[in-house]
Amino acid sequence: MELKLYDTLTREKRAFRPLDPARVRMYVCGPTVYDFAHIGNARPVIVFDVLFRLLRHRYGAGHVTYVRNITDVDDKINARAAEEYPSLPLNEAIRIVTEKTERQFHDDVDALGCLRPTVEPRATEHVDEMKALIEKLVAAGHAYVAEGHVLFSVPSMPDYGRLSNRSLEEMEAGARVEVAPYKKDAKDFVLWKPSKPGEPAWPSPCGIAAPGRPGWHIECSAMSWKHLGEMFDIHGGGIDLVFPHHENEIAQSRCSFHTPVMANFWMHNGFLQVEGEKMSKSLGNFFTIRELLADWPGEVLRFNMLRTHYRQPIDWTLNGVAESFNTLEALTADPGFASSKVEAIAPSVLEALSDDLNTPKAIAELHALHGKGDMAALNTTLRALGFSQRPQSRRRVDAQKVSALIDARLAARKAKNFKEADRLRDELHAMGIELEDKRDGTTAWKVKA
Numbered sequence: 001m002e003l004k005l006y007d008t009l010t011r012e013k014r015a016f017r018p019l020d021p022a023r024v025r026m027y028v029c030g031p032t033v034y035d036f037a038h039i040g041n042a043r044p045v046i047v048f049d050v051l052f053r054l055l056r057h058r059y060g061a062g063h064v065t066y067v068r069n070i071t072d073v074d075d076k077i078n079a080r081a082a083e084e085y086p087s088l089p090l091n092e093a094i095r096i097v098t099e100k101t102e103r104q105f106h107d108d109v110d111a112l113g114c115l116r117p118t119v120e121p122r123a124t125e126h127v128d129e130m131k132a133l134i135e136k137l138v139a140a141g142h143a144y145v146a147e148g149h150v151l152f153s154v155p156s157m158p159d160y161g162r163l164s165n166r167s168l169e170e171m172e173a174g175a176r177v178e179v180a181p182y183k184k185d186a187k188d189f190v191l192w193k194p195s196k197p198g199e200p201a202w203p204s205p206c207g208i209a210a211p212g213r214p215g216w217h218i219e220c221s222a223m224s225w226k227h228l229g230e231m232f233d234i235h236g237g238g239i240d241l242v243f244p245h246h247e248n249e250i251a252q253s254r255c256s257f258h259t260p261v262m263a264n265f266w267m268h269n270g271f272l273q274v275e276g277e278k279m280s281k282s283l284g285n286f287f288t289i290r291e292l293l294a295d296w297p298g299e300v301l302r303f304n305m306l307r308t309h310y311r312q313p314i315d316w317t318l319n320g321v322a323e324s325f326n327t328l329e330a331l332t333a334d335p336g337f338a339s340s341k342v343e344a345i346a347p348s349v350l351e352a353l354s355d356d357l358n359t360p361k362a363i364a365e366l367h368a369l370h371g372k373g374d375m376a377a378l379n380t381t382l383r384a385l386g387f388s389q390r391p392q393s394r395r396r397v398d399a400q401k402v403s404a405l406i407d408a409r410l411a412a413r414k415a416k417n418f419k420e421a422d423r424l425r426d427e428l429h430a431m432g433i434e435l436e437d438k439r440d441g442t443t444a445w446k447v448k449a
């Protein structure tokens, strides 16, 4: 049974053949560590964990190298560190913030049933590799020095833009907004820049006297090179990273090594919405993984994520999570599940996953195993997919929140906004709350049995 994967670069689903079956290599862009990761950040972590498990199953656990970086140099980190620890030197504050956030991230994704990657390199530990790449690019005429910056020259790469399939005109329109005076071309992007006073700084490459720091894109080219080589099998990330981040990674790596591709397969997971809207703090629908874990078992969140195919946009709803809870509870009901420690993927599920990681189909096959009463296969497959325990804790009920939602629903009904009233009723149902509308216009509620 062949493994087929969709490649964003060539826009086709095709058979996966590793460059070296004894060492299958995958790189996925990891978190920028300054705050709790949100549920949108969890999507690539869960999706590529399933792929990691599938590759380990097919090629052997010892033959798959999965690299996911930690971005620990970034303006957002500097700002957060200065805000949280104003009395400390910035470098010390940054270290505290990045180490704390990295621990939180690990705790969160461990709870989601994700294996740790083989290597988790930190950007600040790979500045030498970044500088080596920058020197190579300047020597080859693909980059230039200007006012303490080093810039990649986009016109020097004739097929720049293939991954995102953008025309040069489109990119020019996008880049024209505010063109820095030191850029030869509006599309050129930063490989290295001067550090502001107090910011993290390293000795600069290319004979630049003032210390500086790397741009964002170069770190992934450097870390993938160090840990996976000049070309590797799979590069993954969220679809929002296609342009400019991944386009620029490709430009840097291919022009440094004169290779036809950076990775043979480029895989991108779709966007995540919450209750039909873009997740944003101002809309009040912004959830961190940590907040959701306070209410739901991690395996339920994992299961809910996998009900949608990774390339499709996902609409994350409370109703959906509640359904996932019930489904997973039913699938793990067999007493043998708890005691079975064996991990093995049933052939029908393997076939679904081997078709570009078709997890909705795989879940349908889990139901089929359940329906047939093939509990041994169901139990070992669930374990192999990262489900190690039956969802235990019911969501705790926040009575204050329930009252507030009921009040809002009554107000909506009074205003004859029945759509909103129904939405609020659904939200309460998803929390496991049953409503009873009384004749006197009030609403009673109880927790569903």
Ligand SMILES: [Zn+2]
Residues within 6 Å of the ligand: 028, 029, 030, 220, 245, 249
């Ligand atoms: Zn990256």
